[in-house]
Amino acid sequence: MTFMISEFGPLEQVASTLHSTVYKTVTTKPRIISLFILEQANLSDDFTVALKKTQPDEESPPHNSRHELHLLQRFQSRPGQSSNPNIVTLLDHFTQTIDLYETAQFIVMPWYCTDLTGYLKHHAKFIKRKRDTFNAYLMPGLSTQTANKSKSKPKYENQISESDSNAIVKGLSSALTFIHSQGIIHRDIKPSNIMFKSFEDPTPILIDFGISYDLQNPQYRHPDEKDPKNKFTDICTTIYKPLEVIFGLRGYGTEIDVWSLGIVMTLLYSSDLKSCIMGGENEEDEEDGSGFSGDIGLLFALISWFGKPTLQNWPEAKESTTFMNMFAGAGDQDEEQPEDSQFTMNLQKLIPRAGGHVRDIFKRMMVYQSTERITAKEMFELLK
Ligand SMILES: Nc1ncnc2c1ncn2[C@@H]1O[C@H](COP(=O)(O)OP(=O)(O)OP(=O)(O)O)[C@@H](O)[C@H]1O
Numbered sequence: 001m002t003f004m005i006s007e008f009g010p011l012e013q014v015a016s017t018l019h020s021t022v023y024k025t026v027t028t029k030p031r032i033i034s035l036f037i038l039e040q041a042n043l044s045d046d047f048t049v050a051l052k053k054t055q056p057d058e059e060s061p062p063h064n065s066r067h068e069l070h071l072l073q074r075f076q077s078r079p080g081q082s083s084n085p086n087i088v089t090l091l092d093h094f095t096q097t098i099d100l101y102e103t104a105q106f107i108v109m110p111w112y113c114t115d116l117t118g119y120l121k122h123h124a125k126f127i128k129r130k131r132d133t134f135n136a137y138l139m140p141g142l143s144t145q146t147a148n149k150s151k152s153k154p155k156y157e158n159q160i161s162e163s164d165s166n167a168i169v170k171g172l173s174s175a176l177t178f179i180h181s182q183g184i185i186h187r188d189i190k191p192s193n194i195m196f197k198s199f200e201d202p203t204p205i206l207i208d209f210g211i212s213y214d215l216q217n218p219q220y221r222h223p224d225e226k227d228p229k230n231k232f233t234d235i236c237t238t239i240y241k242p243l244e245v246i247f248g249l250r251g252y253g254t255e256i257d258v259w260s261l262g263i264v265m266t267l268l269y270s271s272d273l274k275s276c277i278m279g280g281e282n283e284e285d286e287e288d289g290s291g292f293s294g295d296i297g298l299l300f301a302l303i304s305w306f307g308k309p310t311l312q313n314w315p316e317a318k319e320s321t322t323f324m325n326m327f328a329g330a331g332d333q334d335e336e337q338p339e340d341s342q343f344t345m346n347l348q349k350l351i352p353r354a355g356g357h358v359r360d361i362f363k364r365m366m367v368y369q370s371t372e373r374i375t376a377k378e379m380f381e382l383l384k
């Protein structure tokens with residue numbers, strides 16, 4: 001369906017998911033968005049903006065775009081200026097009747113030129129298309145279908161500088177510190193929700209608060225997750241899911257975002273723009289669901305990298321019936337995280353391009369027991 005919105009030029013659709021459509025456009029008549037706001041937001045001269053269109057009455061939980069708008073409004077220190085440089089700016093919003101049956105909500109944001117995957121590819125060296133075959137059964141969490149697909153995948157050499165990677169992690173830990181201090185769990189930290197204004201500026205901008213949870217204000221919570229002990233678990237995307245979500249621990253907290261960020265780091269500090277967690281596949285494969293064999297595949301991959309979860313290293317798991325049935329059998333109690341030397345070897349493969357300081361932080365992020373996991377604030381302090 002095509003439509004025009006009077007204050008904007010033609011809309012170019014750049015992304016479409018089940019829950020939203022995002023357009024790139026220009027503001028032809030900055031009537032709604034005042035010039036002051038445009039200046040504050042540092043928009044390009046042609047006033048390029050992104051419009052995210054949702055249909056609040058049609059969406060299914062945990063998606064809630066009215067809540068997303070409410071949060072974005074809260075995150076602005078004044079109109080068109082985000083309180084935190086690593087959080088998306090809200091320029092404007094409006095609802096519009098598209099036809100007889102459809103009322104849509106639009107949020108207007110500055111146009112960010114790329115997500116994290118695109119940013120990394122821009123700085124990578126393109127080597128060749130992979131032609132070699134390999135045995136899918138040797139790779140944790142990887143289906144045969146994926147193995148076959150990967151034969152024709154392009155190969156990249158990650159060339160982003162260590163200092164730029166560190167700046168990205170620092171920016172993301174700042175964004176998380178900011179939202180966590182307000183009791184907000186993002187619940188979907190992943191490369192396609194991390195944007196950049198330009199390929200030259202490693203300042204990450206966190207977007208997409210469409211499934212975020214507010215621990216402090218119950219007002220926008222879905223009735224089925226009013227109680228924070230009973231939050232939805234169909235959150236986070238594929239490999240970015242932490243163990244507490246995989247095992248249905250519905251009382252999870254802000255710590256889940258830190259775990260997901262750790263997984264993002266396995267892409268950021270990889271040697272070839274592929275996270276080891278999915279046996280070397282990249283996010284494009286995972287986005288359509290065909291590149292990854294689901295939570296079970298992820299579970300086995302996590303065990304192979306971070307060790308077997310036990311009631312010793314993950315006491316909170318006793319609340320999970322699934323975990324108790326799968327892992328808490330007699331004789332399993334002695335198993336520990338991998339030996340330190342093994343873990344150090346795994347770090348070499350998981351984040352080969354990270355320096356020692358970042359490796360130490362990463363080690364404290366990838367901890368099963370959420371109460372023992374480093375917080376975003378602690379990360380930010382250490383990265384200062
Ligand atoms: N301000 C922006 N500038 C440029 N592109 C954007 C902007 N906002 C969103 N996009 C693009 O649109 C995509 C979808 O936006 P967003 O993540 O907010 O929607 P979503 O429906 O919640 O997505 P998903 O559920 O897949 O995470 C983003 O991954 C990004 O590629």
Ligand SMILES: [Mg+2]
Nearest residue numbers: 192193207208
């Ligand atoms: Mg998104």
